[in-house]
Amino acid sequence: MSWQIEPMPTRGPLFEGAIRVYGDAFAQPPYRDPDRGREVKNRLRDSHCKRPSYRGLVAIEDEHVIGMCYGYHGAPGQWWHDTVRIALGKAVAKEWLADSYELVEIAVAPKHQGRGVGEALIAALLEGRPEKACVLSTRTDSRAHELYRRLGFELIREMPFAPAGAPFYVMGKRLR
């Protein structure tokens, strides 16, 4: 392991590097989404970094950002939290979302994937978290869910986030 993990600032070269990595990762199949980097940049800087218990991290190797992730405490009024809460129904939502940390975004530069950077970013993101669970959603046709399962995430529900949209796994890992 030759990288290190550091806090992600919300401006400057490390932030721009994180967004570049994110854009490159999501330009690949199955996402093939050229606009996603710009969208996440705006959302992260203008809103998500102000949410409770926000934590953003970058993995750096040879002074270059090679991975990024961020999360925050899930709460009513947040789009993802409310959408998933309705889909899960009261009992399951209470079990998984009532005291949850949301892993919102994670990306590793395509040429650095499969080296353990993603696993290390998730471990650092969740270190010391007091919540009962960590929750996330991931497209069923991406390989990311393989990593989440290996790290102890369980499948909670399969659901789309848009009518006729791609199916996602909603997954959760108990933290205590």
Ligand SMILES: CC(C)(COP(=O)(O)OP(=O)(O)OC[C@H]1O[C@@H](n2cnc3c(N)ncnc32)[C@H](O)[C@@H]1OP(=O)(O)O)[C@@H](O)C(=O)NCCC(=O)NCCS
């Ligand atoms: C998912 C992702 C963050 C994992 O980071 P990573 O550094 O490649 O993960 P690690 O090296 O710690 O773990 C590798 C495991 O991740 C999974 N994996 C998912 N996508 C992978 C990819 N493109 N290449 C290699 N492994 C991948 C596999 O289960 C792999 O396990 P294996 O080595 O036993 O096959 C990264 O591959 C990525 O950025 N993918 C594109 C964006 C994405 O899907 N983000 C998650 C959206 S919810």
